[in-house]
Amino acid sequence: MRVFLIGAGQVGSTILEALHSDHEITVLDTEMSRLQAVADRYDVTTHEGDGTSRRDLARAGVGSADLVLACTSRDEVNLVAGMFARREAPSATTVIRTSNVEYVELWRGGQLDVDFVVCSELETAHAISRIIGVPAARKTDVFADGQVQIVEFAVEEGASTEVTRLPLRDAKAPTDSKVAAIIGRSGTTLPGGDDVISPGDRIVVIGSPQAALEWSSLLAPNGGAVRDVVIFGAGRVGSQIARVLLEQGIGLRMIEISREQARRAAEAFPKARVYRATGFEPDFLERERIGQAQAGIFAMRDDAKNQYGATLAKVHGIPFTIAIAHEAVSEAAFDQARIDVSVNPRRVTAEEIVRFALDPRTKQVAMLEGNRYEVLDVTTRDSSRYVGTAFRDMPVHGALIGAIVRNGAAVFPHGDDVLQVGDRVIVFTEAANVPWVVEAL
Numbered sequence: 001m002r003v004f005l006i007g008a009g010q011v012g013s014t015i016l017e018a019l020h021s022d023h024e025i026t027v028l029d030t031e032m033s034r035l036q037a038v039a040d041r042y043d044v045t046t047h048e049g050d051g052t053s054r055r056d057l058a059r060a061g062v063g064s065a066d067l068v069l070a071c072t073s074r075d076e077v078n079l080v081a082g083m084f085a086r087r088e089a090p091s092a093t094t095v096i097r098t099s100n101v102e103y104v105e106l107w108r109g110g111q112l113d114v115d116f117v118v119c120s121e122l123e124t125a126h127a128i129s130r131i132i133g134v135p136a137a138r139k140t141d142v143f144a145d146g147q148v149q150i151v152e153f154a155v156e157e158g159a160s161t162e163v164t165r166l167p168l169r170d171a172k173a174p175t176d177s178k179v180a181a182i183i184g185r186s187g188t189t190l191p192g193g194d195d196v197i198s199p200g201d202r203i204v205v206i207g208s209p210q211a212a213l214e215w216s217s218l219l220a221p222n223g224g225a226v227r228d229v230v231i232f233g234a235g236r237v238g239s240q241i242a243r244v245l246l247e248q249g250i251g252l253r254m255i256e257i258s259r260e261q262a263r264r265a266a267e268a269f270p271k272a273r274v275y276r277a278t279g280f281e282p283d284f285l286e287r288e289r290i291g292q293a294q295a296g297i298f299a300m301r302d303d304a305k306n307q308y309g310a311t312l313a314k315v316h317g318i319p320f321t322i323a324i325a326h327e328a329v330s331e332a333a334f335d336q337a338r339i340d341v342s343v344n345p346r347r348v349t350a351e352e353i354v355r356f357a358l359d360p361r362t363k364q365v366a367m368l369e370g371n372r373y374e375v376l377d378v379t380t381r382d383s384s385r386y387v388g389t390a391f392r393d394m395p396v397h398g399a400l401i402g403a404i405v406r407n408g409a410a411v412f413p414h415g416d417d418v419l420q421v422g423d424r425v426i427v428f429t430e431a432a433n434v435p436w437v438v439e440a441l
Contacts, residue, residue: 004065007072014350051081136220147410169193177207206402238299291317399429
């Protein structure tokens with residue numbers, strides 16, 4: 001596929017990392033330093049130019065593209081670039097990135113001349129709401145219209161010995177689930193019956209939503225359902241997170257230093273309690289009993305403030321913290337600061353955009369461990385070498401099938417089950433193996 005990528009920033013670079021080996025990619029950006037960085041790392045064609053210039057787009061060859069991805073940090077640039085690309089390459093699929101949910105609403109109403117709009121705010125809010133729904137999760141995603149859930153758990157001291165400290169074949173794991181990977185100090189393992197889950201590990205589980213909750217209870221016995229959340233920051237991201245959580249019936253408090261943004265939040269979310277404060281004053285935190293919340297979400301625009309706020313909240317008693325990491329480097333810093341989960345809006349946006357470049361049989365993708373591993377939703381075809389094969393007889397080859405969707409219903413296969421033509425396969429694999437896995441299926 002010929003992919004034309006507008007924007008070589010963090011989102012663009014993440015997309016390139018996922019797609020460069022399987023596609024012919026042209027990158028357009030106004031900054032030569034960014035273009036040089038991606039050219040040094042990937043085998044791509046680069047052009048210095050402006051996405052809002054129809055002349056620059058044409059000169060760079062957008063007319064021959066099969067897929068156009070406009071993912072700069074500026075919404076207006078992406079919108080104009082997408083509409084120009086539609087005229088220069090009418091047969092191409094055009095996808096634009098936005099940070100404003102209003103553009104999504106316009107697109108849904110047929111008022112934007114692009115094929116798809118991916119919103120950072122929405123993707124971030126949904127990512128956080130899924131994490132809130134599964135205590136102990138570091139990351140989670142849903143496949144097959146919510147019938148299959150992929151969860152990355154941190155295994156802490158105190159986790160149930162029903163699933164830890166003994167071989168997996170002897171573990172009393174929840175039904176309708178499979179451990180796809182164990183991430184330990186020595187690396188990542190696609191586990192067999194002899195492997196052991198130990199405190200300090202992280203594991204990736206593929207299973208039903210009910211199984212995900214059962215795993216959460218086993219790995220975090222004192223977690224319980226989260227029903228009381230405090231959001232620090234009522235800007236665009238914080239407000240979108242609030243909207244999604246309130247729709248789920250979660251009790252919510254919001255803290256915002258800006259008078260105007262606090263007023264808007266109070267008007268927009270009458271069921272939430274909104275405070276105008278920094279959220280850093282010990283007297284305020286004690287007086288309003290902020291530490292009694294089950295979870296704190298730090299959605300301020302400054303990563304340093306998110307890190308400090310989350311650390312302070314832990315001191316005052318909030319047991320579970322999620323912080324927005326606007327810069328990739330902040331994710332490692334948050335981890336060192338013992339923040340439970342970090343969410344990078346650019347990364348989750350790139351993950352959503354990547355799926356448009358996948359084989360048409362691939363309906364969804366999730367990336368794990370800095371894009372080293374992927375979970376794919378791939379439909380088998382009649383030429384698949386594994387159709388008619390029992391699951392116990394399938395070779396591993398760095399991939400593991402955790403679930404299939406057959407006739408619209410999720411099935412969590414056992415060894416005697418047989419793969420059929422038309423099954424949607426939910427498979428965990430190393431990113432480097434994705435082309436081979438898709439081809440094999």
